Amino acid sequence: MEHHIAKERAAWEDRFKKLEEKVVRKEVDNDSLKTLTPLNDIGSGQGSCSRQNDKGMKLGQTELARNVKKKLILNNAAQVDVEEETAMPFLDSKLSSKFASVIEDDVGIVGRPLMKTKFWEELPKSQVMTNTVKLESKLAINSLDNVVALGTIVEVDIEATKQTIHGVPMGEENVRVSVTKAIVEDALLPFPIKDEIVKIRDAIGTCVAWPKNLIIPPTVEQKEGVKRKIVKKRNRDIYDDDDHDDLQNLPAKLPLPLKMLCQWANTFLKDGFTIHTTLGEDLFGHPKKVAIFRRDVYAMTNMKEISNGSLVMYMSYLYQVLKKTKMLEMIAFIDPDHTGALACGNPTERARSLAVRYGNGKPGQVFLVPYNSGCHWMLTVVNPGEEVVHFMDPLKRRLITGEWKTIVDDSIRIYNAQKNRKGRKIVQWKNCAGIPEQLGDKTCGLWIMHYMKDIAEDKNQHWSAKWERKANHFYTQKDIDQVRAEWAKYVSQFQQS
Structure with missing residues (x-):
């Protein structure tokens, strides 16, 4: 059994060396959105302009090493779980967040951080893949007469009370929206994100929280637009x-x-x-x-x-x-x-x-x-x-x-x-x-x-x-x-x- 573990460990060591060489050749943009990087909060709707990665870069060397450790699950015959204390003892403490990003890009595991020894867990496909987007709605501030943007409501298979947007709880009375067009660019968002995403123009292309009672859904005409085209002309309002x-x-x-x-x-x-x-x-x-x-x-x-x-x-x-x-x-x-x-x-x-x-x-x-x-x-x-x-x-x-x-x-x-x-x-x-x-x-x-x-x-x-x-x-x-x-x-x- 020890021979089997040593063999597995050697294979991983060889793989990490190849990945380290890959880091030297590949410049990874730390400011871009990395949904598979452990330094990001997966599922938070993190925007590309956020500085959350800066915080991750300040982690100590021990924390960085822990971010790239993985639980090795051996075959059923071995029945051995490698604990955190012995996992990857050969890992160089100088590995940077860039290295961690390349590892995850290469391995391609969709996961989320876990507690203690289990660092990664595969998410159910139903939770990741079944997100649905509605038709374009009008987004208002203060009152329904004050429309400031257009956007789409993004539905996720997670309870609203458990959802976060940019690391902040979304709130039960709010929904996740993707802002697609600004009508009043300088209007303030109902829930600004620190000093980075404050106005409507800052939110275009990312998701933000929006109060349910200030969203005007698409009209019936929009939803049935395709059907109306095939109806005979005499049955339609000519206007x-x-x-x-x-x-x-x-x-x-x-x-x-x-x-x-x-x-x-x-x-x-x-x-x-x-x-x-x-x-x-x-x-x-x-x-x-x-x-x-x-x-x-x-x-x-x-x-x-x-x-x-x-x-x-x-x-x-x-x-x-x-x-x-x-x-x-x-x-x-x-x-x-x-x-x-x-x-x-x-x-x-x-x-x-x-x-x-x-x-x-x-x-x-x-x-x-x-x-x-x-x-x-x-x-x-x-x-x-x-x-x-x-x-x-x-x-x-x-x-x-x-x-x-x-x-x-x-x-x-x-x-x-x-x-x-x-x-x-x-x-x-x-x-x-x-x-x-x-x-x-x-x-x-x-x-x-x-x-x-x-x-x-x-x-x-x-x-x-x-x-x-x-x-x-x-x-x-x-x-x-x-x-x-x-x-x-x-x-x-x-x-x-």
């Missing part, structure tokens, strides 16, 4: 189709200006052609290029989701109304491309942009600020001089919280600092609970267009007193048709045949 631009079959009782625009657009707005213009800097404080696509005309015709371009065109129309009634000293507009939750810059940039617009305005002016949370239009009316904000949600929900409120508050503080004003400690927000509530699930854009129309046409500016309290105000179809007709008539001025 959800890639060709949602049918201007031939028009709804009944369409306002005449809009009907005429549809007939013109059906002929000329094809193959990417648009109605486009550059609006002067009087509207937003800077020149504004705007384009109306065929699908924008379709959306207005069928009362679907309104784009930024369509909204900007109507704001330009209302600017002309204010100019005629000599009310430009009272009301001003802010570009919706500088305020929205998606592709409009980080919160700090948006707050500064608002403050600059306030500074370029007239004393006592109120600013009409459309805000899109990602899939829903709301209107914010800001009076920076009095530090009062009126909030209007066509769904008549409670006062908004989260990112947008913070952005508006910060914009007023920046404005006060620019004016060397002390200002209030807290900005006063008022929820307009008496506004007319939207009808339909995609008409929020049309409703805030009408809110702005009512404000612009109110010479005495009594709209706040009318809407601050709950009431049964509502818009009829005739009211909405008037807005659509005004939009179509104004857009038609820029036709290019």
